[in-house]
Amino acid sequence: MRRYLWVWQWVLLAAIFGLWQLLTQPGLLPPMFWDNPDRAAFFFGEPVKIFRVIWDWFTDGTIYKHLWITLLETVLAFVIGSAIGLAMGLWLGLSPMASALFDPYITALNAMPRVVLAPIFMVWFGLGIWSKVALGVTLVFFIVFFNVYQGVKEVSPVVLNNTVMLGANRRQLLRHVYLPSATSWVFSSLHVSVGMAFVGAVVGEYLGSANGVGYLIQQAEGAFDINTVFAGILVLTAFALVLDFAVAKAEKRLLVWRPTQSETEQL
């Protein structure tokens, strides 16, 4: 069973799509719930037609431009949000005064549902990619910020004292102890923050844009083209999986110094 797990996983996927097709294809089953045989297909789409849309997108190449825009927005939101989160986390983590001053504001901003900022960003940055990047940044920032803040607070005092005794000055401590410790926390939240950057990009596109996969979905929805909506969702899901895979690869390379639970390499 274990060895053929991936086979079973694909079988399950095929079964889900098969059942979906069976239940939605007009006229295939006698009507049970709705009188109109086209109703089910109208609400839930038909896998065959969904894959047809996806096939067309990739064969005529229209999807690549939108995927590229969404990817660009995700990466920019992640990089900018992480950089600001890292800088602020280090600053507030190392300065008790600043931390005490900003604490209620950070808490308030984090509690605020930040998706409502999307229209404001639209006004500020226009319908191009930057309004989506800004939305992603507000989502990524807090994840990275809290992780870095925690990371700075939890630097081992022994490692810190040892580094001081080895002659590190304040700047070297920041560079060689606080920063590596904080970045390790950033990387441990990589999956979540990349996911959030992606959410920011797609939601931003959905709320108003001329490009991106979120825009495709929004357009199809306007025309009640449920098959295209589902096609967009499937493409986004696959895209998110690829992104997550890439993040896992990067994480493995960057955190080589960190012990993993399964690892028993010792001498």
Place this chain on the structure above:
Amino acid sequence: MPLPAVQFDRITCTFAGSRGSYTAVKDVELAIGDGQFVSVVGPTGCGKSTLLNVTAGLLRPSSGTVRIFGEPLSGINRKAGYMFQAEALMPWRSALANVTAGLEFRGVAPDEAKRRGEEWLARVGLAGFGDRYPHQMSGGMRKRASLAQMLILDPQILLMDEPFSALDIQTRQLMENELLELWSANRKSVIFITHDLEEAISLSDRVVVLSAGPGTHPIGEFAIDLPRPRDVAEIRLTPRFIELHDRIWHSMKEEVLKGYAQTKNRVSA
């Protein structure tokens, strides 16, 4: 007469706590001569580490002064190397990068630092393990790396806080012998904190016994006149060692029991 490497002059350390202040060490007077290996033993929780932190400049005494070669200490003690009881290596640096960290902080050129780092790794028996990260090394290997990390800077005073207490007995004796070998090649002043009397006697020129806390202070001093070079495993079997052990243990016993009773009361209170 040459100036002592470290001189404690009426050192008192009082910590403010939630349940009133606690005086860890009180009126400590102690001098460690240049090139002398001095062990400090005492019951658990008696403030041995406090004395070491004061010498390192990591902790400012509430009153009194520490003189390093006659100079009153202010700020971090730049003449001292410190080997901690707990894991102190930077986990994100390989063994080599950990060993060369101090040189890097001092602005030594990377090539030169690397060459000297490799040399020290070899000297502590870690040749070929330079690219290992701390989590990929055993406890003994990490201690060796810590030792090299400290010694590469050639400090005049070595502060060691139960450095080998986490190791198993065989590794520990191996490390003790290596420490003695490295030390006798280039004699530094050593303050070696331990709760293990046998370890103290087998390594040291002098053993200082501390009283139980609070208000810890030295209550006895013993010159260890065992011949060097020593083998820490073998020397334990000599009559002179046993005699010294007997004498020091006798003076310590009461304090150990006192310290034990206090810990017990603190736990049950």
